[in-house]
Amino acid sequence: MHSLRELQAAFACAILEQDSSRIDGSVCGGNGRERLSVYAGNVYHNLREALRAVYPVVDKLVGEGFFDYAANRYIHDHPSQSGDIQRFGYTFPTFLEHFPPAASLAYLRDTATLEWLVHEAFHAADHAPFPLSLLSNLASAECATLRFELHPACRLFESAFPVLNIWEVNQPDAMSDEVVNMDAGGDRLLVRRVGFAVDIQALTAAEFGMLQALHEGQSVEDAYDRALRCDPAFALGEFIERRILDSTIVDFDL
Incomplete structure (x- = not known):
């Protein structure tokens, strides 16, 4: 039996x-x-x-x-x-x-990876907006040691292929005669849910490096160092403000 x-x-x-x-x-x-x-x-x-x-x-x-x-x-x-x-x-x-x-x-794996990240971001957990009142209470000297937390519905992806353009021209509402230039270079992307839709943003090397470092749990200071290696003119304050306001960054700890 x-x-x-x-x-x-x-x-x-x-x-x-x-x-x-x-x-x-x-x-x-x-x-x-x-x-x-x-x-x-x-x-x-x-x-x-x-x-x-x-x-x-x-x-x-x-x-x-x-x-x-x-x-x-x-x-x-x-x-x-x-x-x-x-x-x-x-x-x-x-x-x-x-x-x-x-x-x-050769580009099929990365194209599929982007689609999975879109799917994953859509079904990921939600999170309350960034607690701005708490950040304002911190002494400026502590800011370098902050570790920012990205929204659970955010994903980062880097590809050697122009996968965002491949994804865009194969959407139902895309022009049927659009052609992807496979020599256009690769992409660094932020995939995130906005409301009930998923948004894909192209990032600069510095932006991607900063967000990747924060995602890995590095401090603001260390993440900023990584961004500066990509772009010595990288504006940290403007970047942090923008990413808090669009809810890419949703929390922090010391």
């Missing part, structure tokens, strides 16, 4: 492998192969559509047939590890990087 857990594990494996011989025939009853194919078809379809919802630009770039082929392989090789469907597909960009049929599309 198998335990319920063992039966569930065997059934899940049979669905992913689409192989009815992996389970006892009594589980599916008569016509086990036909019954299993119905379950497997529904599971693969639902997971493919979950991936397509997160990666619409990738879908558009490679075409429906290619996307379905890649998605089926991904579902088989990387079964969901969570009961939350919103978490499924977070390793899809890495999968695409090593997927032989996509080898000629």
